[in-house]
Amino acid sequence: MSSAPPRTLADLRRVAEEFWPASTAEGWDRVGLVSGAGDAPLRRVLLAVDAVAATVDEALELGADALLTHHPLLLRGIHTIAEDTSKGALLARLIRGGCALLAAHTNADQPEGGVSAVVAERLGLVSAEAIVPAEGPRPGEVFGIGRVGDLSEATSLREFAERVAAILPETVSGVRVAGDPDRPVRRIALLGGAGDSLLDHPAVRAADVYLTSDLRHHPAQESIEQSLAAGGPALVDVAHWASESLWLEGAAERLSARLPGVEFAVSGLRTDPWSFAVGASRL
Incomplete structure (x- = not known):
């Protein structure tokens, strides 16, 4: 052999x-x-x-x-x-x-098996497409920034946030949510990493939830106020590191398959910069 x-x-x-x-x-x-x-x-x-x-x-x-x-x-x-x-x-x-x-x-971030695609897959989104499609290097590939798709059945915003928490590694900031916890949600837009640049994108505004990281106070507040007035997504904000860490395992598996004889390992360290929090409360 x-x-x-x-x-x-x-x-x-x-x-x-x-x-x-x-x-x-x-x-x-x-x-x-x-x-x-x-x-x-x-x-x-x-x-x-x-x-x-x-x-x-x-x-x-x-x-x-x-x-x-x-x-x-x-x-x-x-x-x-x-x-x-x-x-x-x-x-x-x-x-x-x-x-x-x-x-x-x-x-x-953009290809199939990329950062946002992995989050969409872990959440069980059906027929997920790119929020901002682009021409990919491989014909027929879903390619572009972010993902938007549907859950197999509607759930409450609180239950969806708990589903998000279950697929992500634990962090100090956890999963933060803006919206009615009992609101039924099914259409999900998401972007792994920092995503407030897409808050006004039509595909995001048409979703029930926008899941991303690093949402700043004013853009988030304006988005929620707009949703109250004219309809739009609830917001789910997770730690930047956590949302991108899910990509590593699949990347290691793909590399290992193409390069037999090389050992690929995924870091088990949390490099989210926050180490503890005080004064947080569950409202």
Whole structure:
């Protein structure tokens, strides 16, 4: 029986590009290889939402040859990677530890099996489509920003929020809801990660619920007031990290199937930035 050929970082880049083409990322995004050499051996890869000190520690302790994250470490312009800066220190540790760094961000948000698609699948949405459709790299693929679809049967807003909480890892902020808890809901719009930019989108306004993260006070308040006056969605706000963490397991499985002989692990660390809350109440 023949064994799998030795793998290199170039193999991981190639397969990641097939799954999540860099050309489909938003223009402001920074995806792909951050550090590492293409001919470096690839035996073990860790997947995580964020490249932070804890996940870098985890990757190095695991002996990973690459850390694949959803959020880019170098998204915004920097002018130094000196080791007395947080990002410089992380990159230096990864390089010294022989661990490459790659990111798949908005290019992993939009396709089938992407961030929003996984949330829609876990919630059981039927015939989910993109809120903002785009032309995908594969013919016939549901592709684009967010997802909108129907539950198999209507439920109350409170029961839907409890369903959301059940599929997500626990966080300090939990699941926050704006709307009548007894309101029947069936049509669900969602966007993994920050989503208040779509609050006024017609597909969102036509839904019973909009599920996303990082909703700011004024946009959320204005959306609810508009819903009271003219109809529109209840709002469900979840932790940014939690909504995107669901993507990791499926991504690891797909990569493992294409790159036999390489071990793919998913970080078990919570990188949501909030550590505790006080004074919260259930109204």
